[in-house]
Amino acid sequence: MKKWWQKTLVLSVALLTFGLITPNHEIWDVLENGQASNNSQSSNIQANDQPKTQVSAVVEESISTEEETPRQSIESILFAAKEQSYIKFGSRIAPVIGDEFEERIFPKIEEAIEQTLTRMDDESIKYLAISNRPSQNGEKIFHITNEETGKDLIRFHVRTDKRPQDGFFYNFHYHTAEDHFVAHHTLGDIYWSKNTPPKWLS
Known part of the structure; x- marks a missing residue:
């Protein structure tokens, strides 16, 4: 009679849940033995809890390893630098000077950033941020700032120069905190044309 009852129970669960839920085999142990011992229940609870703690340990470990390394921080700053330039x-302006900027100017921007940041310790690099508002009327492309102190570390600018008989050029340069932003470190010039260039951000 018990076997018939077990088969009926399995069939009814399968029909009611469209086969999505299968009965746990512990049910049969309980039915056959009359009742489960407290020891087996406690061991089952412990067995069920153990994988959860292992999973949480793995998650915690992956979170700790997901912290940005100094190299990743530098890479994300370089990515943002190009984005702010465009x-x-x-x-x-971008369609006209973009190719020359990529070939001649941006590699020098990368070099200047990497030379500056590699002189810093890993902890300081974590607190670096890049400005996200290029100036429409001024020279500012972006600044790299220490978020803890709020002070700029390096400033990248572009100036529009009008040269008699030659036309308009874009002069890319940067300033560093090491000399209190006094020195003008040239990255290169890109020719526009003899016509007045459009406004930045337009």
Whole structure:
């Protein structure tokens, strides 16, 4: 009679849940033995809890390893630097000077950033941020700042120069905190044309 009752129970569970839930085999142990011992229940509870603690330990370990390394921090700053440069250029200037900027100017920007940041300790690099508002009327492309102190570390600028008979050039340069932003470190020039260039961000 018990076997018939077990088969009926399995069939009814399967029909009611469309086969999505299968009966636990512990049910049969309880039915056959009459009742489960407290020891087996406690061991089952402990067995069920153990994987959860292992999973949480793995999650905690992956979170701790997901902290940005100094190299990743530098890479994310370089990515943001290029992004801010193109925001500064806008949709009218970028198509004209973009290729030359990529070939000649940006590699020098990368070099300047890497030389500056590699002189810093790993802890300080974690607190670096890049400004996200290029100037429309001024020279500012972006600044790299220490978020803890709020002080700029390095400033990247572009100036529009008008040269008699030659036309307009974009002069890319940077300033560093090491000399209190006095020295003008040239990255290079890109020729625009003899016509007045559009405004930045346009």
